[in-house]
Amino acid sequence: MDDIKVRLLQALEQNHRITTCTLATMLDLPENEVKNIIKELEDVKIILGYVTLIDWEKTGNNDNVTAIIDVQMTPQRDVGFDVIAERICRFPEVTSVYLMSGGYDLSVMVEGTSLKQVAFFVSEKLATMENVQSTATHFVLKKYKQNGIVFNDDKKDHRLVITP
Amino acid sequence: MKKNIKEMPFSGIRKFFDLASGIKGVISLGVGEPDFITPWHICEASVYSLEKGYTNYTSNCGLEELRREITGYLLKRFNLQYDYSREIVVTVGASEAIDIALRSVLEPGDEVIIPEPCFVAYKPCTVMAGGVVKTVATREADHFKLRPEDLEKAITPRSKVLLMCYPNNPTGAVMTEKELQAIAGIAEKYDLLVIADEIYSELTYDGEHVSFASLPRMKERTVLVNGFSKSFAMTGWRVGYAAAPEDIAVAMLKIHQYTIMCAPIMGQMAAIEALKNGVGEVKKMAGQYDRRRSLIVNGLRQIGLPCFEPKGAFYAFPSVKFTGMSSQEFCETLLNEEKVAVVPGDAFGRCGEGYIRCSYAASVEQITEALNRMEKFLERHVKKQRTIYAVR
Numbered sequence: 001m002d003d004i005k006v007r008l009l010q011a012l013e014q015n016h017r018i019t020t021c022t023l024a025t026m027l028d029l030p031e032n033e034v035k036n037i038i039k040e041l042e043d044v045k046i047i048l049g050y051v052t053l054i055d056w057e058k059t060g061n062n063d064n065v066t067a068i069i070d071v072q073m074t075p076q077r078d079v080g081f082d083v084i085a086e087r088i089c090r091f092p093e094v095t096s097v098y099l100m101s102g103g104y105d106l107s108v109m110v111e112g113t114s115l116k117q118v119a120f121f122v123s124e125k126l127a128t129m130e131n132v133q134s135t136a137t138h139f140v141l142k143k144y145k146q147n148g149i150v151f152n153d154d155k156k157d158h159r160l161v162i163t164p
Numbered sequence: 165m166k167k168n169i170k171e172m173p174f175s176g177i178r179k180f181f182d183l184a185s186g187i188k189g190v191i192s193l194g195v196g197e198p199d200f201i202t203p204w205h206i207c208e209a210s211v212y213s214l215e216k217g218y219t220n221y222t223s224n225c226g227l228e229e230l231r232r233e234i235t236g237y238l239l240k241r242f243n244l245q246y247d248y249s250r251e252i253v254v255t256v257g258a259s260e261a262i263d264i265a266l267r268s269v270l271e272p273g274d275e276v277i278i279p280e281p282c283f284v285a286y287k288p289c290t291v292m293a294g295g296v297v298k299t300v301a302t303r304e305a306d307h308f309k310l311r312p313e314d315l316e317k318a319i320t321p322r323s324k325v326l327l328m329c330y331p332n333n334p335t336g337a338v339m340t341e342k343e344l345q346a347i348a349g350i351a352e353k354y355d356l357l358v359i360a361d362e363i364y365s366e367l368t369y370d371g372e373h374v375s376f377a378s379l380p381r382m383k384e385r386t387v388l389v390n391g392f393s394k395s396f397a398m399t400g401w402r403v404g405y406a407a408a409p410e411d412i413a414v415a416m417l418k419i420h421q422y423t424i425m426c427a428p429i430m431g432q433m434a435a436i437e438a439l440k441n442g443v444g445e446v447k448k449m450a451g452q453y454d455r456r457r458s459l460i461v462n463g464l465r466q467i468g469l470p471c472f473e474p475k476g477a478f479y480a481f482p483s484v485k486f487t488g489m490s491s492q493e494f495c496e497t498l499l500n501e502e503k504v505a506v507v508p509g510d511a512f513g514r515c516g517e518g519y520i521r522c523s524y525a526a527s528v529e530q531i532t533e534a535l536n537r538m539e540k541f542l543e544r545h546v547k548k549q550r551t552i553y554a555v556r
Binding site: 164 | 175177180181184185190192194195196197199283284285333451455456458459462463505507528532
């Protein structure tokens with residue numbers, strides 16, 4: 001991939017709300033070209049989406065629970081873990097799925113409106129799947145940092161106003 | 165009190181700092197240090213060393229491991245071969261390295277040639293070391309590079325040292341290998357010692373930094389000064405170093421030994437980690453500075469401030485001459501009216517008059533907001549200017 005695209009992605013990765021006009025200035029490109037490159041990167045799914053990280057706790061009406069589930073499974077001939085992982089991905093309550101090294105195979109993150117709902121999902125949907133041998137469910141108690149962003153971070157600029 | 169100290173003015177920056185500190189809600193493009201905090205793994209290495217009980221003095225010239233890492237870095241980065249045991253002195257920031265280098269070599273009355281605009285400490289350090297300052301003005305038309313013919317004109321039989329800094333604070337100018345070679349030729353012809361302050365070496369955009377000592381036959385007449393402050397965002401740790409021919413390194417070490425003893429061990433521990441595992445972070449930070457550089461330079465030009473393209477450090481140095489205001493006047497009025505702090509160019513030498521230093525070690529949002537405010541400011545004042553002319 002050429003350098004310009006990489007630089008554009010690096011800038012976007014930090015803040016996707018930056019305007020194409022500012023991006024164009026930062027990368028010394030015409031704005032139209034920036035728009036075209038972004039479109040292209042979206043089309044080939046290098047840019048997969050833009051999400052907003054929200055601290056729902058602070059809204060005061062957050063009853064959601066998050067769980068991380070370790071899943072052990074038997075890989076299938078020819079396709080390994082892929083087919084079953086893709087099936088797991090289809091559930092809307094599943095927010096991320098990773099293939100892991102170590103003691104278990106898939107790490108599945110699930111979000112639900114109650115403990116019961118998540119437990120139900122695991123026992124009825126996930127654990128009963130063909131090839132799934134075992135599951136271990138861990139509920140998230142508190143989020144400190146996600147996607148590189150620290151919750152409750154009061155970053156201050158400690159520098160003096162003017163320095164040589 | 166000693167006469168020359170009594171007569172020595174405080175840095176022009178300090179006066180401006182006092183002004184700016186008194187105002188609330190200031191957006192500052194006046195800061196000469198990274199807006200990043202030190203990468204965590206570097207801080208952590210230092211914390212860990214404290215937990216292990218490393219709270220003692222180190223050898224005067226610095227921890228052996230650090231000096232080995234420094235020579236390894238200089239070799240890998242600039243193809244420079246130094247002996248860690250005899251040619252490296254770890255100092256309290258690059259500032260100390262400059263001070264003790266000057267004190268090591270200057271006899272009373274020896275002349276130090278300093279291209280301006282330059283860092284505020286060069287001239288006072290020269291005076292305090294008993295030297296005589298000979299400044300050489302650089303110009304925007306030359307992109308603030310030192311012209312060999314200007315250097316040659318400044319040379320007298322008492323010239324001993326050329327003290328220069330590229331990438332440059334405050335202009336952001338860099339010099340190419342070819343341009344430095346012309347300077348090297350003159351240094352050789354007139355037997356000058358060159359103190360090369362390369363503290364911004366890692367912040368070079370469009371091309372690689374050329375270390376002056378790496379030019380043919382220059383290592384033996386160069387004191388290379390560098391450090392961790394700017395590249396690794398480690399200003400508060402106060403760790404720098406000098407790489408110099410053995411006789412000068414020994415002289416510097418004597419002064420360092422009797423005045424400083426050693427750089428703080430926690431800073432040295434952090435510096436070891438920085439060189440071992442921090443180079444990737446430097447690249448990332450440099451990438452961010454580079455994008456902001458385009459943002460600020462293009463932004464300044466768009467609002468009407470002519471600005472040459474800086475290729476290093478994190479400063480833009482636009483001209484404000486057309487406003488009819490002096491640098492000081494421009495900066496003070498801008499600060500009072502729009503609460504944007506930039507540094508008047510004359511704080512860095514007389515030839516900096518008519519320019520302002522805008523640091524882009526600030527977030528994209530801050531830079532954008534500062535540019536908006538400056539635009540309003542210019543619209544108001546430049547219009548006023550035009551009206552005055554019209555009335556006349």
